[in-house]
Amino acid sequence: MHPSIHARSTPDKPAYVMASSGEVVTYAELEARSNQGAHLLRSLGLKRGDGIALMLDNNARFFEIVWAAQRAGLYYTCVSTRLAPRDVAFIVGDSGSTVLIASSPVEGDLGVEGLTVFAPGARDFVAERQAFPTTPIADESPGNDMLYSSGTTGRPKGIRPPLPEGSLNQSNALTDFGVKHYGMAQDSVFLSPAPLYHAAPLRWCMSIQKLGGTVIVMEKFDAEHLLQLIEKYRVTHGQFVPTHFIRMLKLPEAVRKTYDVSSIQVAYHAAAPCPVDVKQAMMEWFGPKIHEFYAGTEANGFTAIGPEDWLERPGSVGRAIWGEIRICDENDELVPTGELGTIYFANGAPFEYHNDPEKTAASRNRHGWTTLGDLGRVDDDGFLYLADRQSHVIISGGVNIYPQEIENLLASHPKIADIAVIGLPDPEMGERVVAVVELADGVTASENLAEELRSYTRHELGSLKTPKEFMFRDTLPREPTGKLVKRRLVDELTQIA
Helix, strand or coil: CCHHHHHHHCCCCEEEEECCCCCEEEHHHHHHHHHHHHHHHHHCCCCCCCEEEEECCCCCCHHHHHHHHHHECCEEEECCCCCCHHHHHHHHHHCCEEEEEECCCCCCCCCCCCCEEECCCCECHHHHHCCCCCCCCCCCECCEECEECCCCCCCCCEECCCCCCCCCCCCCHHHHHHHHHHCCCCCCEEEECCCCCCHHHHHHHHHHHHHCCEEEECCCCCHHHHHHHHHHHCCCEEEECHHHHHHHHCCCHHHHCCCCCCCCCEEEECCCCCCHHHHHHHHHHHCCCEEEEECCCCCCCEEEECHHHHHHCCCEEEEEEECEEEEECCCCCECCCCCCEEEEEECCCCCCECCCHHHHHHCECCCCCECCCEEEEECCCCCEEEEEEHHHCEEECCEEECHHHHHHHHHCCCCEEEEEEEEEEECCCEEEEEEEEEECCCCCCCHHHHHHHHHHHHHHHCCCCCCCEEEEECCCCECCCCCECHHHHHHHHHHHC
16 A cells, blocks of 8 residues: 555554654544645756655654655665765665755765755755645656665665566565564554664554554663653554664663553564564563564565574574575585575575676576575474574684674673674684674773673683683764664774774
């Protein structure tokens, strides 16, 4: 469905609520404003298949603009507000966007010829769209997102799917999955604590709005505020990442018990492997309502697992919902069941990296199966278990060491707020294992603490996987979605070394 249907049937129902400001945008308001926005975009000369870029914080204008682009048959490329100007310039230029809408002033000249910029200090999108009709444009047709990988291991990669054919009111695979597996419906209240410029939050929120539910958008994640919102709005569904869970669990028990979270029907997570003990603790707190899926912006495959299956198979990210899992070695041969290898999907949705045939080719093996570069294994029943990204594997003395396993252990240590395990050059071993630690409040860095953490790791994982060095930092470079930007740490610490 499309929000326009709900604007007619439930015009005064909130399409979304901004968590901190309390601003409510109803379906009638979303309909009128997105229509005006579509007219404005057409007046700028944009036609079906053209593109715009959005560099917006989580604010009340976000959905008005993406739905305007959606109903004008445009590609909308959402750009992280945390990117460096050079990456912003690359994405805007590479995507072919001719309009950029930003919530903060745009630094410098992006070097994109003919680019129209709406931003503070430039043109005002909201003020200009108010001059246009609130009725639909004559040639409505469905648009699509064109999103980029986070670029944590190099230049961002754009995924430009084909535009949907047919009506704006058609469903899509994600909405259908939410209805079938998560019980999403018109009465759902969905909490989104992550930045909307990332694929999963954007797509899930729009799916809820297709169904006529209400989205509660957090401008910025805060663990206790999130619990307040669940209680206040009787939230039924929410999408999280493991970092959210970890920070919620580190709230004092008395604080956690203050809030009623019983309205939650499904809380699901993705984006990074979740430590088993963290997920078990969330199950004990929220009840058996924690679901998980594994997928990428590329949408080449999708696995999912519910709480019952996960409790029987802790650590699994589920079985394939679309695409077929293939685990391969470095020669593209299938490995035996239970053995580690690169995760590929066969017969999934095709994708290409925009303007980058080399990266597109690197994502495929000789069978034509596609990969996101993750490592994992499957059990006899076809359940997938993630290990790490190929680019994160540390090779020390010729032995492969998987940082995720070490991070999962240390993330649960009471003195650690956040953890990154990386490999740094070592003249003897090739690489050495280094843990970069953000300490919990009130904990002081010291060599004695480093030795305590070293002994703890050695006892649980053995000496081979124990970091040779512990470094302490005030914060770690994470995307707001929880994704760790390891490349930044590696580059910085390699230069220091």
